[in-house]
Amino acid sequence: xxxxxxxxxxxxxxxxxxxxxxxxxxxxxxxxxxxxxxxxxxxxxxxxxxxxxxxxxxxxxxxxxxxxxxxxxxxxxxxxxxxxxxxxxxxxxxxxxxxxxxxxxxxxxxxxxxxxxxxxxxxxxxxxxxxxxxxxxxxxxxxxxxxxxxxxxxxxxxxxxxxxxxxxxxxxxxxxxxxxxxxxxxxxxxxxxxxxxxxxxxxxxxxxxxxxxxxxxxxxxxxxxxxxxxxxxxxxxxxxxxxxxxxxxxxxxxxxxxxxxxxxxxxxxxxxxxxxxxxxxxxxxxxxxxxxxxxxxxxxxxxxxxxxxxxxxxxxxxxxxxxxxxxxxxxxxxxxxxxxxxxxxxxxxxxx
Numbered sequence: 001x002x003x004x005x006x007x008x009x010x011x012x013x014x015x016x017x018x019x020x021x022x023x024x025x026x027x028x029x030x031x032x033x034x035x036x037x038x039x040x041x042x043x044x045x046x047x048x049x050x051x052x053x054x055x056x057x058x059x060x061x062x063x064x065x066x067x068x069x070x071x072x073x074x075x076x077x078x079x080x081x082x083x084x085x086x087x088x089x090x091x092x093x094x095x096x097x098x099x100x101x102x103x104x105x106x107x108x109x110x111x112x113x114x115x116x117x118x119x120x121x122x123x124x125x126x127x128x129x130x131x132x133x134x135x136x137x138x139x140x141x142x143x144x145x146x147x148x149x150x151x152x153x154x155x156x157x158x159x160x161x162x163x164x165x166x167x168x169x170x171x172x173x174x175x176x177x178x179x180x181x182x183x184x185x186x187x188x189x190x191x192x193x194x195x196x197x198x199x200x201x202x203x204x205x206x207x208x209x210x211x212x213x214x215x216x217x218x219x220x221x222x223x224x225x226x227x228x229x230x231x232x233x234x235x236x237x238x239x240x241x242x243x244x245x246x247x248x249x250x251x252x253x254x255x256x257x258x259x260x261x262x263x264x265x266x267x268x269x270x271x272x273x274x275x276x277x278x279x280x281x282x283x284x285x286x287x288x289x290x291x292x293x294x295x296x297x298x299x300x301x302x303x304x305x306x307x308x309x310x311x312x313x314x315x316x317x318x319x320x321x322x323x324x325x326x327x328x329x330x331x332x333x334x335x336x337x338x339x340x341x342x343x344x345x346x347x348x349x350x351x352x
Contacts, residue, residue, distance in 0.1 A: 028099025
């Protein structure tokens, strides 16, 4: 059955001078409808989600978050342009040619959908149900008893990732890190279902050695091997601390896999275009929001399936293979282990 939603737009926009520019008879709306009614792979490749999830996204943004069509562009085409930009890191000019609209129209509608998805982010990036007070299903049903015992109060993993950003010369130093390029330093938390969420108070997150082992944050042992690939390619584990670190690394790696899916699906995160810095920050948030929306609404998704079935590859900003007992000057107080969590960790590794 053919799918249509909203209205088609005219393409009588002009470029420089008086000669019409966007004159293709096959309009952007025609292309979107053709994709939605064609082979399902086309929708996944073009809009980074299945046809059913795309349809639901359009309805939710319209019915729940106030997205309205313009005089000449319907919601279907509007959302298609938005996710196409995020998924393919396309320039305004390229999108104008693809959808047969002026640059002004593309920009205005992009920001319109951006605001609607930002509203949705407040409802979709959060713990689900009574998640803060329950043992996660992944832990509760884990085949190894030691995981079910030692990590029963673990509700997720926390880490940072760097997203390239485009800034003016006077702001470049402020955004430039150790790799010499300007980036946004993004801190994220996810649960074991690979959903981004904000979680705190009374429980703990699995973190790497760059974070303090303080109440609510459970870090691995320093001076011991860490990271999944290190154990896969090295000698067998030796001693309780390495056993604990290996178990910790396998669980905490969910945040790396979650980052991996998001960056693979939304290529703009690896090649940000020259939006205002505040808009670039919002783009990161909406990409995480759409990540959650797809995960919650898709029965199957090729990007999630691929990352879950392939060996884990950690984020490129992870610390060195062996965690050194080194403290940075300005962060001394952040890397001192909290006595209570250190004792708690010792109890865990003795039982792992």
